[in-house]
Structure formats: C-alpha cells, structure tokens
Amino acid sequence: MKRQQAEFSGRAGEAKAALWLRAKGWQILDRRVKTSAGEIDLVARRGRIVAFVEVKWRKRKDELDHAIDERRLSRVAAACDAVAHRYAQDGEDIRIDVILLAPGTFPRHIANAWQP
Template sequence: MKRQIAEKSGRNAELRAAAWLRLKGWSILASRVKTPVGEIDLIAKRGGLVAFVEVKWRRAKSDLDTAIDERRLGRVAAAVECVAHEYATRGEDIRIDVILLAPGSLPRHIANAWQP
C-alpha cells in the first residue's frame, strides 16, 4: 500500500513539474521515458536546449535538501545517454535538471544539476 501511495505522489509531482515548466516557456516532449538502465521523469525543450528532468517529491520541505544525490543523478545520466539522440536531433544543447517539490512551497528548479 505504501508503494502505491508513493507511486501516486510521484506521478502527481511529475504533472505539477510539467505544468510549472510549461508556465516557464518549456515544451514537454515526453514523460516517464523508460530505458534499459532507468527512467527519465520528464524531457522538456525550450529554444535550443533539451532538459532531461528528474522530479523529486517530499512530504516536508526540509527533506528536499537530501532528495537527490550523486548516485541518483548518475542513474539519470546513464538513462539520458540511451535516449538523448532521439530528442536532441538538431544539435540542441542538453542538460540534466532536477525539480524538487513539497507541499506549501514553490517548485525548486536546479538547472544543470549533473556535471560529472
């Protein structure tokens, strides 16, 4: 049951993050993209930039600071390597972003969160 609640919360967070990105001028190209090495929550484009976005939801704003770490971002980066060529087809720049969400707070968008 806990897993189902977490899954629903995660999906809702992804919908909120996508709506927030749209308000900031991004187009959502895809969501929940599965690859052999992991999943990418959102793929968004604005101008000549394609962002592969990891979305994290926490019940408390104070937990957002530890919601993402190098290991998790490394998994996202591995997934991006599998599909980047499908979304950046015209020489666009690519990056990995993170959007952190919690009740009662605005989304926290960390641009270019992965720099190995």
C-alpha cells in the same frame, strides 16, 4: 500500500513539475521514459536546450535537501545517454535538471544539476 501511495505522489509531482515548466516556456516532449539504465521523469525543450528532468516530491520542505544525490543523478545521466538522440537535434544542448517539490512551496528548479 505505501508503494502505491509513493507512486501516486510521484506521478502527481511529475504532473505539477510539467505544469510549472510549461508556465516557464518549456515544451514537454515526453514523460516517464524507461530505459535499461533507468527512468527519466520528464523530457522538455526550450529554445535550443533539451532538459532531462528528475522530479522529486517530498512530504516536507526540509526533506528536499536530501532528495537527490550523485547516485540517482548518475542513473538519470545513463538513461539520458541511451535516449538523447531521440530528442535532441544537431546543435541543441542537452542537460540534466532536477525539480524539487513539497507541499506549500514553489518548485525548486536546479538547472544543469549533473556535471560529470
């Protein structure tokens, strides 16, 4: 039951993050992209930037600071490497962003969160 609730919360968080990105001028290109290396929650474009976005939803604001770590970001980076050619055109910049969400807070968007 906990796993199902976590899945539901995760999907709801991804939907909220997508709405927030659209409000900030981003176009959502794809959701829940699965690769052999891992999953990318959202793929978005604004101008000449394509962002591969990891979304983290937590029940409490104070849990957000520990929601993402280098291991998780490295998996997103590996997944991004596998599919970036599908989304980015010649000359477009790609980056990995993180959006952190909790009840009663505005989304926290960390641009270019992964820099190997």
